[in-house]
Amino acid sequence: MLSLDEYSERLDVVLAARTRPELDTVIADLPHVRREPAPAAPEVLSSWMSSVSRKGQWTVPPRLRLVTRMCSTTLDFTSAVLQSPVVHIDVDDYFSSTDLVLPDGATADLNGIATVGGSTTVKVATSPPSRTLHVVVAGRVRFGSVTARHPFGTAFKRMLG
Incomplete structure (x- = not known):
């Protein structure tokens, strides 16, 4: 008491x-x-033969699980509300494309992805991890792709100052 x-x-x-x-x-x-x-259970985004899109001011959980089959996924973090500066994404994918759009200054780590007939492309900084947003992606991609990039025009805006 x-x-x-x-x-x-x-x-x-x-x-x-x-x-x-x-x-x-x-x-x-x-x-x-x-x-x-x-540990919090990850939020699950699941889609079959369609598309998943999160844009604008959507709330990003610290852990996210993508289960996709033959679809297109876009996760745009540029205006997202983050619950944590580090976001872990677990991917279970067949024949799909996943596009991660990160704000300027954000970093990504796609080294945890195992691909079979697929690809991973990182067009953002990978280290040191950003204090504002660092996305860590792991899991399996079969005959699909995962890309981490900045919004279109970011490099041009940087050149202009």
């Missing part, structure tokens, strides 16, 4: 907290508090 004074002090810290570690200090000595957060 907490005294009223201790409760008030902890409540003040909670209300002023901006990060998870600041909150953890408030509850660290309390009984039956989960110390390790359970």
Whole structure:
């Protein structure tokens, strides 16, 4: 049991907290508090013989699973609302193309993709990982492609200053 004074002090810290570690200090000595957060289940995007498109201000979960068969997928991160600066994407793909459109300054790691008769193309920086957005893609692509790129015209805009 907490005294009223201790409760008030902890409540003040909670209300002023901006990060998870600041909150953890408030509850660290309390009984039956989960110390390790359970890993969140990935959001699943699944499509067969059609297309998947996420553009504009869509909310990007920290983990995403793409299950695609003979379709076209576009994930545009340029205006997306990120829940985490690192986004992990697990791909399970047959005969499809996946296009990842990343904002300027974002990085991507496609080294975890195993391809069979397919391709991976990285047209963005790969390291050091960006603090704003770093996309890590892993999984299997069979007779398809995965491309990480900036929006069209980004290089031209950089040249103009």
